[in-house]
Amino acid sequence: MPVDESLAEARRVLGICNVCGYCNGFCDLFESAKRRPALTDTDLAHLANLCHGCRNCLYACQYAPPHVFAVNVPRALARTRQRNDAEYAWPRAWSGLLAQEPRIALLVTGGAIGLLLGIVLIGVPPETLFAAHAGAGAFYRILPWWVMVLIGVLPLGWSLLAIGTGLRRYWRATGAPEPITAPVLWSAVRDVLTLRNQRGGGPGCNDLDDRPSHWRRWLHQTLLLGLLLCLVATLTAGLYHHFLGWQAPYPWLSLPVVFGTLGGIAMTIAALGLAWLQRREDRTPTDPAARAADRAFLAQLFLVAATGLALLAWRATPAMGLLLAFHLGSVLAFFLLLPYGKFVHGGYRFLALVNEAMDRRRGDARARGP
Amino acid sequence: MRAILPGLSPASGLLPTQPDVLVIGGGAAALCAAIAARRAGASVLLLEEAPRWLRGGNTRHSRNLRVMHESPSPLSVGVYPDAEFASDLQRATGGTTDPALARRLIQGSAEIADWLAGAGVLFQPTASGVLPPSRKTAFLLGGGTAMVNALYATAERLGVLIRYGGAVRDPRIGQGHLDRIHCQQGSDTRTLQPRTVIVCCGGSQANRDWLRDQWGDAADGFINRGTPFATGEVLHALLRQGALPVGDPRGAYLVAVDARSPNDDGGIVTRVRCMPAGIVVDASGRRIHDEGGDTASTRYALWGQRLAACPGQIAYLILDARGLREAPPSLYPPLAAENIAGLATRLEIPAAALAETVARYNAAVRPPVAGADDSDWRTDGLEPPKSRHARPLIEPPFGAWPMRPGITFTYFGIAVDADTRVRLRDGGTVENLFAAGMIMAPNLIGRGYVSGLALTIGCVFGRIAGAEAARHARG
Numbered sequence: 072m073p074v075d076e077s078l079a080e081a082r083r084v085l086g087i088c089n090v091c092g093y094c095n096g097f098c099d100l101f102e103s104a105k106r107r108p109a110l111t112d113t114d115l116a117h118l119a120n121l122c123h124g125c126r127n128c129l130y131a132c133q134y135a136p137p138h139v140f141a142v143n144v145p146r147a148l149a150r151t152r153q154r155n156d157a158e159y160a161w162p163r164a165w166s167g168l169l170a171q172e173p174r175i176a177l178l179v180t181g182g183a184i185g186l187l188l189g190i191v192l193i194g195v196p197p198e199t200l201f202a203a204h205a206g207a208g209a210f211y212r213i214l215p216w217w218v219m220v221l222i223g224v225l226p227l228g229w230s231l232l233a234i235g236t237g238l239r240r241y242w243r244a245t246g247a248p249e250p251i252t253a254p255v256l257w258s259a260v261r262d263v264l265t266l267r268n269q270r271g272g273g274p275g276c277n278d279l280d281d282r283p284s285h286w287r288r289w290l291h292q293t294l295l296l297g298l299l300l301c302l303v304a305t306l307t308a309g310l311y312h313h314f315l316g317w318q319a320p321y322p323w324l325s326l327p328v329v330f331g332t333l334g335g336i337a338m339t340i341a342a343l344g345l346a347w348l349q350r351r352e353d354r355t356p357t358d359p360a361a362r363a364a365d366r367a368f369l370a371q372l373f374l375v376a377a378t379g380l381a382l383l384a385w386r387a388t389p390a391m392g393l394l395l396a397f398h399l400g401s402v403l404a405f406f407l408l409l410p411y412g413k414f415v416h417g418g419y420r421f422l423a424l425v426n427e428a429m430d431r432r433r434g435d436a437r438a439r440g441p
Numbered sequence: 442m443r444a445i446l447p448g449l450s451p452a453s454g455l456l457p458t459q460p461d462v463l464v465i466g467g468g469a470a471a472l473c474a475a476i477a478a479r480r481a482g483a484s485v486l487l488l489e490e491a492p493r494w495l496r497g498g499n500t501r502h503s504r505n506l507r508v509m510h511e512s513p514s515p516l517s518v519g520v521y522p523d524a525e526f527a528s529d530l531q532r533a534t535g536g537t538t539d540p541a542l543a544r545r546l547i548q549g550s551a552e553i554a555d556w557l558a559g560a561g562v563l564f565q566p567t568a569s570g571v572l573p574p575s576r577k578t579a580f581l582l583g584g585g586t587a588m589v590n591a592l593y594a595t596a597e598r599l600g601v602l603i604r605y606g607g608a609v610r611d612p613r614i615g616q617g618h619l620d621r622i623h624c625q626q627g628s629d630t631r632t633l634q635p636r637t638v639i640v641c642c643g644g645s646q647a648n649r650d651w652l653r654d655q656w657g658d659a660a661d662g663f664i665n666r667g668t669p670f671a672t673g674e675v676l677h678a679l680l681r682q683g684a685l686p687v688g689d690p691r692g693a694y695l696v697a698v699d700a701r702s703p704n705d706d707g708g709i710v711t712r713v714r715c716m717p718a719g720i721v722v723d724a725s726g727r728r729i730h731d732e733g734g735d736t737a738s739t740r741y742a743l744w745g746q747r748l749a750a751c752p753g754q755i756a757y758l759i760l761d762a763r764g765l766r767e768a769p770p771s772l773y774p775p776l777a778a779e780n781i782a783g784l785a786t787r788l789e790i791p792a793a794a795l796a797e798t799v800a801r802y803n804a805a806v807r808p809p810v811a812g813a814d815d816s817d818w819r820t821d822g823l824e825p826p827k828s829r830h831a832r833p834l835i836e837p838p839f840g841a842w843p844m845r846p847g848i849t850f851t852y853f854g855i856a857v858d859a860d861t862r863v864r865l866r867d868g869g870t871v872e873n874l875f876a877a878g879m880i881m882a883p884n885l886i887g888r889g890y891v892s893g894l895a896l897t898i899g900c901v902f903g904r905i906a907g908a909e910a911a912r913h914a915r916g
Contacts, residue, residue: 089770090710093504093584095572096565108770130590131583133501133708137494140710272582274563281590283563 077150082110084147085118087140094128098268099427100144101128106430116158117245119151120416120423123269125276126356127283136355145356153361156415159244161236168411170360176367179408180374184400187222190214191396200392207318213392214399222399226406233410238418246422247429258428259421266291268424279352287348294341294372300334301379320386332383338376342369368413374401456604456624458633460486461914462907463622464601465609465675466641467491468498469585469896470878470903472592474639475601476560477907483914485601486635488624490642491670493605495706497589498643499667499850499879499895502708504585505578506900507893509551515566516554516579523547529577529891537688537887541859542902546885549901554579557900561591578893585896609675612638614682617865619874636914637873639906640863641899644851644879645673646693647705652848655691662754664698666847669705676855676880684871685856685864688883692852694890695745700755700843701773710772713842716744717830718767719760720802721844723751726785726794728802733819733829742890748846756844757788759799762836775840784839803833850895854883861906875910877902 085104088094095101100121107114126145134140153169160166168175191200195213204212210219262268266288269276275283308327311317321327346369349362378398385394409415462478464471467489479485489496509526513519526547530538554564563582565572572580581588597603604626611623621634645651647669652660665671680686702711716732721744723729729751735743748756760768765775778784781799785792802823809817818831855876856864863874878899885898 086770087710087772090772091708093581093709096569096580096582102571105770127583127587131587133584133586134710135494135586138706139703140707272563272565272569274582282594 077147077154078112078115081115081119081147081151084142084144085110085115087134087142088128088144091134093133094131094144096272097127097131098123098125098272100148100268103427103430106434113244115151116155116241117423117426119148119155120419121268121427122148122152123266123420124149124357125269125271125287126278126353127271127276129356130277130281143356146358149356149358149361152416152419153358153364155241155419159237159241159419160411160415161233161240165411169364172360172364172412173367176371176404176408176412180371180401180404183404183407184397187396187400187403188393190218191392195392201389202392203387203389204391205387207320209320209386209391210395211318213395219399222403223406226403227409230406230409234415234418237410237415238422241419242422246426247433249429251425251429255425255428255432259424262424262428263421264292277353278348287345290341290344290348293337294345297334297337297339297341297376298372300330300337301376302334304328304331304334328383331379335376335380335383338372339380342373342376345369346373364413371401371405371408371412375405456607456631456633457484457486457602458631459635460484460602460633461636462486462910463488463633463635463638464641464907465622465638466498466643466878466880467496467605468500468641468643468878468899469503469588469592470899470906471498471639471641472500472589472596473557473560473900473903474641474875474877474907474910475596476592476599477904478639478911478914479596479599479601479907481908481911481915483911485596486633487596487601487603488607488609489603489605490608491605491668495668495670496593496605497586497668498671500585500589500899502585502667502706503581503588503896504709505575505580505893506553506896507550507577507891508554508579508897509547511551514554514579515568516564517576518567518574519576521577523551526550526577530885530894533889533891533894534886535888537885539884542857542884545859545905546898546901549905550897553897553900553904556904557588557592561595562588563591577891609642610678612675612678612682614679614684614865614871614874617869617872619871637875637910639861639875639877639903639910640675640679640855640880641876641878641903641906642675642880643668643671643673644854644882645676646671646848646851648672648674651677652693656693656749659749659754662845663693663695663749664700664702664707664711664845664847665705666696666698666702666707666711666849667705671850671879673851679855679863679874683865683867685866686853687856687881688851688853688887690851690853692883692888693749694742694849694852695749695846696741696849697744697748697758697844698847699771699773700845702845702847707772707847711847712741713744713758713771713844714741715760715764715768716740716758718764718832719758719834720798720827721747721756721758722790722795722798723756724753724790726790726792726798728798728825729756731825731828733816733827733831744844745846745848748844754845757790758842758844759784759795759834760840761834762838762840763832764834765838765840771842773842775842777838777840779837779839781834781839784841788841788843799834802827802831803835806831806833850879850882852883852887854880857881857884860909861902862909873910873913875906877906 134142157166157169269288275285278284278287304327382394382398461483462485464475464487475487565580565582607626613620697713698711776787782792785795805820805823807821820827861875862870882898
């Protein structure tokens with residue numbers, strides 16, 4: 072769908088919502104749209120990220136297709152999000168990557184894994200690569216420590232820069248002018264932790280059909296928790312390495328391994344669960360391109376987590392060398408693709424929630440009077 | 442649960458010919474009746490004439506229910522005592538309410554929200570903070586379509602057999618008993634002999650021929666705001682079989698809707714609401730009524746009747762830039778022009794007449810006296826006057842919403858006794874025929890309306906009819 076058509080459709084649809092208003096108990100979107108009746112491009116950029124794609128409003132809609140008004144808010148806003156993610160991507164010339172996401176993801180992931188396998192197959196003598204290693208520094212006999220650091224730090228640094236630039240541009244376009252206060256920030260964090268906008272006003276969302284459920288919400292939070300645990304595992308491992316001088320691999324009951332294992336299991340289960348939901352769900356409310364992007368991201372998360380768990384399971388066997396290359400390749404690709412895939416929704420959603428919290432506070436202040 | 446009535450796939454077209462209870466219709470009344478009857482142990486077949494996506498009649502478009510509550514509840518602020526509900530009903534309907542049915546309605550309303558919640562319906566608590574403050578009504582989370590979905594899911598789970606797209610025709614009543622009824626699905630017609638029947642298939646507002654019989658050519662200018670399936674076929678067939686009519690065949694609840702709305706099913710968003718912000722002229726360019734005079738909640742319906750009386754059943758709300766800024770969001774944008782003559786051209790009404798109307802209106806406008814309320818602008822010496830909000834129309838651009846009467850429901854139905862049993866013209870009732878919802882609402886509302894009333898009538902009497910029908914069938 073061409074760029075302006077997706078905005079025009081979102082404007083048309085939310086224009087009808089602003090007259091109707093029946094869905095205002097489901098999430099923040101509808102009251103926020105009412106406060107922005109002009110529905111400008113930047114209003115839509117904010118509103119699209121406020122929408123968590125839960126679909127209750129489609130199932131409840133008296134004007135849902137095939138009604139002649141054809142109101143499908145989740146799909147219209149999924150398309151707007153796709154469009155915005157491309158608009159705020161940095162460098163902008165690469166925003167085309169987003170449109171091609173599944174293909175790019177496959178290419179980059181395959182390339183990164185191939186690269187790492189190539190490095191170890193060519194650079195490591197077979198008797199070392201296919202030997203069983205044990206004890207401290209085992210991994211570094213396959214790949215020197217500094218190579219691993221480069222594989223991590225360089226792509227991650229680039230990606231954080233790219234994501235940060237995108238978020239800054241997004242906030243400049245949609246954000247409130249006044250400074251962000253602690254209560255506002257806390258309100259947004261709470262909204263993320265509880266996924267308040269994905270509770271359908273309490274009973275849950277139409278994840279699969281016309282019965283409300285909390286499946287997507289719980290799976291999403293499991294995935295987020297898994298990702299955070301893996302981050303914590305990496306940070307603790309860094310501490311061990313730098314400050315305590317302990318070299319990986321660490322024992323099974325060490326903090327990095329416990330965090331990493333729990334995180335990997337959570338990510339694996341949640342990614343599979345979300346993919347299952349996506350297979351079974353009603354496709355009407357979604358956009359094919361957005362679904363493909365979701366799938367690509369879930370596949371990457373699954374690959375990172377599953378290869379990590381496999382490496383852990385077989386780290387004392389001769390398979391360790393290749394598993395390590397495979398896992399590091401998938402991590403490298405994951406880091407590289409962060410700014411050009413579904414991962415960015417986290418930042419934009421968070422800023423939209425911050426913006427919304429500021430809006431609400433302003434409204435409350437007005438209601439209290441001067 | 443399907444297994445209890447085997448071999449009944451829609452493709453086969455087979456229907457159980459002798460269910461304990463046949464429910465005709467698919468909105469709130471029908472669903473409440475079906476659920477209540479099924480819970481009482483009856484086998485229930487529900488025939489909804491609409492296809493699945495349009496199921497639910499005008500419940501699809503509803504938002505709230507009127508409920509009596511003697512103490513504050515999470516769903517409605519304050520209290521709404523029995524006596525106040527009774528006097529509201531009496532006043533709004535001009536005393537046309539059947540007292541026995543009004544009793545059952547008000548008492549039933551007190552527990553209907555709990556009953557519906559038990560059937561899976563979700564309500565929006567006032568604590569959500571985003572509802573208009575309402576003491577007298579409870580709001581559905583997501584509105585009527587969400588309620589319809591929840592009730593269908595519950596009915597299916599309980600084992601109510603539901604068929605879409607089948608039209609019910611040709612009921613036969615003899616000796617105070619409904620003997621049989623026909624169900625048409627495509628070219629296939631089946632004769633059903635249910636033990637009891639509950640009719641919940643609404644009024645006649647979607648039936649153009651019938652409206653034309655009552656209103657003449659004016660009916661062609663009406664827009665039907667709700668389901669196209671409210672044709673009243675079953676209602677009129679039952680009346681031909683001797684059922685007692687109630688209400689006024691020419692009575693219709695009309696509101697002003699955008700003339701560009703679809704002919705059917707435009708629902709809530711088609712309303713035009715901001716008459717006080719401008720002036721209303723008919724196709725000749727002349728004003729028809731005091732635009733600032735109505736303040737009560739009945740103002741929507743008053744404009745519907747006025748539009749029905751206009752030539753061609755069309756009129757135009759004219760605003761200047763100030764009025765346009767004040768207007769609430771609308772389904773369609775106003776037709777706009779830089780000056781009044783240009784606007785008249787866009788509306789295809791006489792430019793000279795419109796210019797004169799606006800000029801005379803502007804000349805008659807008087808600002809409020811010092812210290813008076815800002816809404817107190819009024820015209821002086823103008824006929825018809827504009828008694829409040831009479832700001833001059835001077836700031837370009839000018840805009841207009843073309844308006845037609847939007848028919849919402851009809852005040853003509855079938856008479857029932859206090860147990861919702863259908864009454865006969867020559868006295869007595871039909872022992873195995875019940876009615877609930879808008880087909881019998883004219884027993885309670887012969888004219889007028891108050892918000893949330895229709896849905897409460899549907900749910901309360903649907904529930905009563907379901908229980909009574911099950912009792913009779915299994916009796």
